[in-house]
Amino acid sequence: MSGLLEVIALHPADAERAEAGGADRVEVCGSLDDGGMAPTPQLVDQIRRATSIQVRPMVRLREGFGTDGGEAVRLRGLMSSYADAGADGMVLGFLNGLGDVDSGVIIELIGDGNWPWTFHRAIDACLEQEKAWAALATLPRLDQVLTAGSARDVEHGLTDLLDRAKGDPWAASVIMAGGGLHPDHVPWLARSGVRAFHIGKPARPGGSYKAYVDEALVRSWRTLIDDELRHRVRAATA
Structure with a gap:
């Protein structure tokens, strides 16, 4: 039994090394300001040419998790360019002024595509988690939710992540812990x-984004994840 391992890529060299280490996918960011901003279509094209694994670019142009009608036009144009550059899917997620999932804006943005997509860590900023997860379950082609279970990090959100995965099979199937x-x-x-x-920093020497992704570090995560999932299968069938 093999799990999915996604690594943040800022450069083509990151993607090459992530693939060599056994990653299944890269999340492409133009910068890591405020948790990750959209790359240029040119960078997506370069990374697509550098790797055969899945490529999902971040679709986000401003601080926070809101957007508006004017920016939505730019975002749709970016996503079209990303798809033309060979992206396999997208990473996006927007909230309204009440701190809820902005389903209307998201459906408008993804309506022209046919690709799968990840709802990013905007979920961790939602004020009402049950309401937010119920909204996510209605969105078309959503196949991953990147979440730490907390607005801080997995260390603080681990209990909530475990409870949600254990109590909701659909959530367990889409949660990508990060x-x-x-x-x-x-x-x-x-x-x-x-x-x-x-993973982002854990794939780099010293946990620094100034360093390229390291193949050996990615491989260590690949081995850990696969070993733990195999152990789970053995325990379930024992």
């Missing part, structure tokens, strides 16, 4: 049914 993820979290998450994991 945001301060540590190796010690993986066994707990795997036992709760989580199969997808996202």
Whole structure:
């Protein structure tokens, strides 16, 4: 049983090394300001040419998790350019002024596409989590939710992540744990049914984004995730 491992890529070299280490997908960011901003279509094209694994660019142009009608036009244009550059899917997520999932804006943005997409960590900023997850379940082609279970990090949100995965099979199927993820979290998450994991700093020497992704570090995460998921399967069938 193999889980999904996604690695943040800022350069083509990151994507090459992530693939060599066994990653399944890269999340492409133009910068990591405020948790990640949209890359240029040219960068997506370069990364697509550098790797054969899945590529999902971040679709976000401003601080926070809101947008408006004028920016939505730019975002749709970006997503079209990303798709033309070979992106397999997108990473996006917007909230309204009440701190709820902005389903109307999201449906408007994704309506022209046919690709799967990830709702990013905007979910962790929602004021009413039950309402937010219910809204996510209605959105078309959503196949991943990147969440730490907390607006801070996985360390602070781990209990909530475990409870949600154990109590909601659909949530367990779409949760991609990330945001301060540590190796010690993986066994707990795997036992709760989580199969997808996202890393940024842990894929780099010294945990620094000034360094390229390191193949050996990615490989260590690949091995850990697969070992824990195999252990879960053996325990379930014993």
